[in-house]
Every structure is written in structure tokens, then in C-alpha cells.
Amino acid sequence: MNKIYHAVYETMADWETGHATAHIRNGQFHREPGRYELITVGLTTDPITTMGGLRVTPDISIDSIKDAAMLILPGAALWDEGDELAPFARKAHELLKAGVPVAAICGATAGLAREGVFDTRDHTSAALPYLQMQQGYGGTERYVEALAVTDGNLITSTPTAPVDFAREIFAKLDLYTPEVLDAWYRLFAQNDTSAFEALMAPSSP
Template sequence: MKRVYVLVFDGYADWELGNVLAEVRRLGKAEVVSVGFTDDIVVSMGGLRVIPDMSLSRVEPGDVSLFILPGGYLWEQGYPTDELEPFLKGLEASGIPLAAICAATTVLARAGILRGRRHTSNSPAYLEKMVPEHIEPGFYVETLAVRDRQVITASGLGAVEFTVQVLEELELSTPETRKIWFDAFKEGNFPDDFAHDM
């Protein structure tokens, strides 16, 4: 499997990444690569200091199996769109999966990547407020996470559902194991042989 890349920046919502990064490493045996807009240390919303493995400009698209965008206040305040949008559009054009959760869904909307795709966000009103030019009510899905043609979007309340969509997109483990995982982490239903099944 190629690498899974995740964008980190000051104030990124670290808790939204906990499950998905752990499971792509554990179930998918994938290497996780952290990417910053620069090589500088960033501090997550929860106060974790992270040194990015590389800057965005050094990412080789052919090495990416999935690119993850976590939520964070940055997406509501301004970010280097001239660098990020062409990069994301290039991945999309190459059929490389993209995954965005919470406020990061607005990044894909601004880049035009959600146009004509089923998608979700924190709410329709939130997405319309943050990206007024993106109004596609027919494609908005009232669910915590959804996947459409290599693009995964999720509400900030849907980290578990987000993880399942990523596992399905990358075909990690079996449908049965993914259901056991979801029931365990969402509902607290641990089967007696949970560890064995996982």
C-alpha cells in the first residue's frame, strides 16, 4: 500500500484523526505521513506539538493512496489556497482519494471538488455560510459521513463514520470486521472475541 498523507497546521482538530490514522496503520499497515504548509512545528487544537514529515510542496502525488484534511479554525480564517487547491485538484484528477472532515469540507467545496458529488459537512447552513458560491442542495446528504467517487466528507461529529468510509475506500479488512469495528467504537458493543476478529 502507498502512504496515507495527512495535512497538519496550527489548530488542526487532532481528535478527528485519532481513529482513522490508527486504523489505516493497524489494519492497512500503511505508513502515515504528516504534511505541513511549511516544515515548521505546528500545534494542534489539543496542544500537541507536531513536526511535519514534509512540506506540501514536496509531496509526490504518485506516492499518495489517500490525502486527509482534518478540521480546524484555519479553514474559516484564510489559508494558502493558491498552493492547496491546485494540489487537491491534481489528486482528484488522478483518481487519488481525498478525505475531509468538519471545516475541511469547505476546502473541497471552494476548490469545486464537491460539485456533482454527494457530500456532507457540519450542516447545509454551515457549508452555505462558509462557501456561498457552493449551493448544491441536491447533492448534500444529511449524514455524518459519505463517500462519492474517491471523495469522503464528514461532519465534525462523525469521526467514527469517517473512519469507516476511509476503510471502505481503501478496502482495508473485511466488511464483517468493519461492522464489528463500527459497532464497538460507535455503540460500545464489543463481541467476546473482539480482539481476534479485529
């Protein structure tokens, strides 16, 4: 299976990647069920506590990442409290240079901004002034006012748009057919119950 690495660290904002992880793991409606394996990765393999109080034990440490199909970086208070999570930003930059997709939401975008990832790529975040506060950020001209932005292998999102963030991730992974992806988004982002019909169609005889 292709390995999708999901970073986990102290103060992680649980809700920001919940839609993405739940539906990557749930193979229903996938274009190729069983294609992806979701692996949690920490700075070490010591347990961490999320912002919501969940205790999570990483599957591997950051030094053990290999053969990645994507790296997902959730927000966390730690992104704004120092450089403890800088190894994840450096790893993201390394993976992008190698052609591996990276998806970052909320505070994780600040880490990528400090790493210089945004200087040559379209991106979004909580707000442009938030990124302009980050030392090393030179991407003002590439900032896009949008809920989620994909530029090549880089996906970024505002902290208030976890569904849009998930949609961009699914599209990059080619997880669903375009019709199913559209229905999924209409259901979870717009509460369009008519989308159930399109979602159920792939499993119909």
C-alpha cells in the same frame, strides 16, 4: 508501501482523525499488514500546534506529495479564517482529478466547497448553510444529510462523527475484511462488546 498523506496545520482539530490514523498505523487485523505508510504533510516542514496543544512537525511539505494513496484533511479554525489552507484544497482537487481518494472532515469541507470540489459530487459537512456561506460553492443539490458520505474517491464527514469518518476511510483503503470493519464500527461507535469476538477471530489459530 502505499502512502497516505495526513495534512497537519495550525489549529488542527486533533480528535477528528485520531481513530483513522491510529488504526491505519496499528496493523492488527489489517487485511494486508504493512501495506500503508502514514505521512504527515504541512504547508512547510515547520512545526505546528494543534487545537489540543500538541506540537507536530510535518514529515514533508505539501509540494513534496507524490505517489499518494489518499489525502486526509482534518478540520481547523484556519479553514474559517481565510485562505491560508487553500493550497490543501487545491491539492485535494488535483488528486481527485487524478483518481486519488481524498477524505475531508469538518472545516476542511468548507475549503473543498470553495474550490468547487462538491459541485458534482455527493458530500456532507457540519450543515448545508455552513457550506452555502462559502464563496464558490455550487453543490447544494448534492448535499446529503448523513454523518459520513462517500462518492467515488471523495469522503466527507460531519465534525461530530470521527468514527464514521474512519470507517469510510478504512472501507476505501480496503484496510479490513467486511466482517472486521463491521465489528470495528460496532465496537467503537456503538460500544458493542460482542464485537471483540469478531475482531479476535482473524488472529485465532
